[in-house]
Amino acid sequence: MLQKIGQLLGVGIVAGVLVAALALPAIGGLGITARNVATGFLNMPSELETPPPPQRSVILDRDGEVIAEIYDQNRELVKLDDMAPVMREAIIAMEDSHFYEHGGIDIGGTFRAAIRTLSGDVEGGSSLTQQYVKNVLVESADTQAEQEEARETTLGRKIRELRYAVALEQRMTKDEILEGYLNIAYFGDGAYGAESAAKHFFGVNADELNLAQAATLAGTVRYPYLYNPRLNPEDATARRNVVLDRMVETGYITQAEADEAKATELDLDVSNPSNGCMPSKMPFFCDYVVQEIEQNERYGENETERARWLRTAGLRIHTTVDSDMQEAAQDAVDKWVPRRNESRKVAAEVLVEPGTGEIRAMAQSRNYGPDEANLGETSINFTTDMNHGGSTGFQAGSTFKPITLAAALDQGMGFGTSYSSGNTTTITGQRNCNGGVLADWTLSNAGDTKGGSSHNMISGTKGSVNTYFAHLQADVGLCDVIKMAERLGIHRADGESFDNERTQANNSFTLGSEEVSPLTMANAYAAFASGGKLCKPQAITSIEDRQSGETIEIKPDCEQAIDKDVAAGVSYLLQQTFNGGTTTGLDIGRPAAAKTGTTDGSASAWFAGYTPNLAGTVFVGDPRGPQNYPLRNVTIGDRYYGEVFGATIPGPIWQETMSRATQELPAESFPPAPSQFGGTSQSPPRPNADEAANIEGGVPDVVGLPEAEAVSALEDAGFEPNVSSARVPSGEAEGTVAAVNPDPGSELPQGATVNVFLSAGGGSEERSGDLPGGGLFAPGRLEDVDGD
Structure with a gap:
């Protein structure tokens, strides 16, 4: 009535x-x-905004596959037509049987509620429209106070809901209200909305729910904890049966159908969607994406607002990561530096696409987790800078030398630029960018390099000769080398500049004494690969905001940082390292350019290399402090290393990763060496007249000869051969000569020593060091580095 x-x-x-x-x-x-x-009542405010409720955001790889989900509430919005009819009928029967008849207010129920209200109980009697209004007010609250106001048990709150409900019924259809309610309602156990609840409790979509399942879910919304079928199955079953009885009373089902449904078990299939980066197969890339959004003012006025947007807006975040390349990188770092190795060393690797800056892989040999005390666990992303959740960086060793090459070529110097500096040299008069004169710098080459040798740009790069690069930097000018690094996007991982009052530039800049991240170095080498085009590292290509319906497109941000001929010149020089140089035996079966790096005392080791269409950088070291925990006399996994160099562990990681990662890429060639930089002979020009007085002939080319023939040829030429006991990976047959130092063609005095290195064959998993020419000794400076 x-x-x-x-x-x-x-x-x-x-x-x-x-x-x-x-x-x-x-x-x-x-x-x-x-x-x-x-x-x-009718003059009260009635306009209620009904934005989509919070829902899960997903991070996708470049093929659209989900790599992580991030949310505050486990909710997935679906249309009413994508919910089983029995789900709609069950909720109406139990919560508001006259839903399609009233105008937003169930008068009978509300009058009954009025009596209870006068007794201090304002619960009960709410229509589905009123319940929807309450949920909208709660979910749209921006502050804790607004949430408490939306939930308060007062007559004022009830009247506000009634007014909003009446107005809502005038501008929304019944089906729209029901769809909104079924998407916003809480079904318990962390599941919001019918779709997420169906998947969570029964492992099906909302449109696949059967009668018993739908009745079980409909029974939870009044008291989600009490009727939680996982926690309280008996209460949930009893409540389900009440719902089925109500569905019979309202004519939705027959008594026989109800009895059949009552006879079934709950038959739960409980599962939860992953939340956050920890469960992801690529957690550190996921973390980088999260940092990219939370630290970027483009996505909100403050970090709190951006974090909420990420976790509530139902974003579809399309990223640049290639799952196959990521797997290749992760497999390689885990193989060579196991995650739970007792030495606590870590390997970190980044792959970047030249010409776009898109990050294809980001891997490190650590489990993702918050407790640094757990062996093999960290939340620090060692591949990137501190402002993206990374570390303060690591000294990069001789991977910095190509910066000096680029600066020299940019100034018009040629491949024939040569210096005869001996095994030890002293550099004087270097100036920082403020014009200050630095102290004299004395440095030495490591290995078996002997004094009196002369190198040009090609042989100096192949052998990674410290004394050569020290002179080259001095001629170019330290400040110009620093500026070239900045042009290539290289910066300290802690955010400081290379040359200020706190972090003053030092003599050994060319030898990699600055702390940088692997991502920074990979991106700089990608600029060489792309003909001098530098792009900002990019992890996200687009973001679909399912709340607003807008899509944000992120295009590559690139500029021509250096001349394309300079880039081609550097690429030519770095290709030579695979031919008897420091990267010999680490080729990947297609054109590639690379450079090793080992810091002073093997504190850390690097390998940076690229093809024309993919660049990669590997770092290996100890996050506790490489200088205090160096890569010497260390067991990593089941391998013991007396000393680790750039080609010992980082090199094989790079080789194995790139061999797999480039399989689907075309095998492109680098441009030829630009003619403007002169000839490409590896032999330096003849020394000056005073030096030439003692020279009678050049070192014969004995590479590829058996040991005895090579020794005989060198002795016949008037030199003293010194056959090294250490064999090196090489394309030459095992036991034949892989390389000599000084290089073939070098002109030396009669009786000078020529070091001979025999080949270990097609490569070796363990290397005791790189070919001669590396190493630095500068007492008192931990920042100075070896030069491999």
């Missing part, structure tokens, strides 16, 4: 009577009071 009255009375009169019933005792004057209250 009361429901019939509600249909006959106008909205204003109904509201007035309702509010009077809720607000006043049942005494005389009700008609006048109702009219006055109705007028005030």
